[in-house]
Amino acid sequence: MINRHVSTLLVAYLHNELTEGEKLRVCRHLKSCEQCREEYRELASVHRALKFMPEAAVSTEITRKPPRYWNYTSVAAVATVLVLAVWLWYTPDRPLTVAKLQGSPLLEGKPVVEIGRFEPGQCIQTDGRSAAQIDLEGKGHVNVKPNSEVQLVQAQPNERRLKLMKGMIEAFVSTPPRMFVVETPTATAVDMGCAYTLATESDGATRLHVRLGFVILQSKVMTSIVPEGASCRSEAKIGVGTPIFDDASPDFRDAVQRLDRNNFDELALSQTVAGARKEDALTLWHLVPRIPPYNRTALIQALRRMVPLPEGTTAKEMSSLNPATLRKWRDAILPSAKALN
Numbered sequence: 268m269i270n271r272h273v274s275t276l277l278v279a280y281l282h283n284e285l286t287e288g289e290k291l292r293v294c295r296h297l298k299s300c301e302q303c304r305e306e307y308r309e310l311a312s313v314h315r316a317l318k319f320m321p322e323a324a325v326s327t328e329i330t331r332k333p334p335r336y337w338n339y340t341s342v343a344a345v346a347t348v349l350v351l352a353v354w355l356w357y358t359p360d361r362p363l364t365v366a367k368l369q370g371s372p373l374l375e376g377k378p379v380v381e382i383g384r385f386e387p388g389q390c391i392q393t394d395g396r397s398a399a400q401i402d403l404e405g406k407g408h409v410n411v412k413p414n415s416e417v418q419l420v421q422a423q424p425n426e427r428r429l430k431l432m433k434g435m436i437e438a439f440v441s442t443p444p445r446m447f448v449v450e451t452p453t454a455t456a457v458d459m460g461c462a463y464t465l466a467t468e469s470d471g472a473t474r475l476h477v478r479l480g481f482v483i484l485q486s487k488v489m490t491s492i493v494p495e496g497a498s499c500r501s502e503a504k505i506g507v508g509t510p511i512f513d514d515a516s517p518d519f520r521d522a523v524q525r526l527d528r529n530n531f532d533e534l535a536l537s538q539t540v541a542g543a544r545k546e547d548a549l550t551l552w553h554l555v556p557r558i559p560p561y562n563r564t565a566l567i568q569a570l571r572r573m574v575p576l577p578e579g580t581t582a583k584e585m586s587s588l589n590p591a592t593l594r595k596w597r598d599a600i601l602p603s604a605k606a607l608n
């Protein structure tokens with residue numbers, strides 16, 4: 268099976284988390300497969316960029332993973348890079364460029380021959396056989412997959428903003444946090460330095476999957492922090508759902524999704540608590556404010572067994588959703604979330 272694509276192993280390969288046998292398989296495959304090689308290059312460029320940003324802003328170390336060490340030269344150098352990046356991104360009206368990847372993508376209804384200017388307000392459309400790539404001025408790029416429609420939105424200063432009307436995009440972004448934003452019909456994805464896919468589904472829902480770094484997915488009333496290796500769904504009726512890790516058990520996933528649809532479902536809650544691994548702590552943390560107060564005790568107890576309550580906080584504060592306590596516990600579960608404070 269030497270020809271099987273290695274897409275799903277590439278992030279672990281970058282983090283040096285594969286066994287020798289798996290590494291060998293990835294290396295051999297990359298030598299012979301241009302498609303996986305291109306994907307590896309894209310992920311590696313985001314991975315490199317993450318390494319040179321301040322740790323709090325981008326590391327995605329979670330309690331379940333061995334710590335990763337980010338090498339960066341000095342605080343001053345990082346600050347210079349950030350200031351420079353902000354300056355480079357300052358002009359919100361500047362057009363981006365879009366290139367044809369395959370088939371005949373349309374820019375404002377006209378075929379993109381090779382490369383086109385993508386102005387704020389304009390739309391890119393792909394059919395079943397075409398795909399395009401939006402260049403983010405050397406700060407990454409966005410692949411517009413087949414059967415998709417994407418608009419460049421007039422943005423705030425220091426920000427690039429796309430609107431995904433339908434279909435799927437794949438983003439590889441190495442801008443400083445919060446500078447790349449994608450709106451969908453039911454949510455807004457705020458990039459914190461990462462690689463992710465964002466898709467709309469036939470029922471109008473949005474699905475986000477993060478491969479590297481982390482993304483904030485938000486709707487009017489709800490916000491989810493989605494780290495690498497996790498996905499999150501957003502529906503018009505229920506808002507932004509709870510993030511779930513790819514390797515969570517199917518029963519746990521099902522229970523959490525039922526809780527998202529009905530916060531009062533006590534059976535779903537007990538199945539969620541029973542099925543949670545230590546690695547699912549972030550999922551449980553998201554659920555605390557979403558379920559009714561009288562059901563929070565069991566959830567908080569389960570969470571405490573995974574990650575101790577931070578010093579100076581109490582379960583009672585957590586249950587009454589004290590913002591500082593929620594934040595401290597979140598940072599203990601996902602240290603990279605400190606960038607949000």
Ligand SMILES: [Zn+2]
Pocket residue numbers: 271272273274296300301302303304
């Ligand atoms: Zn391949």
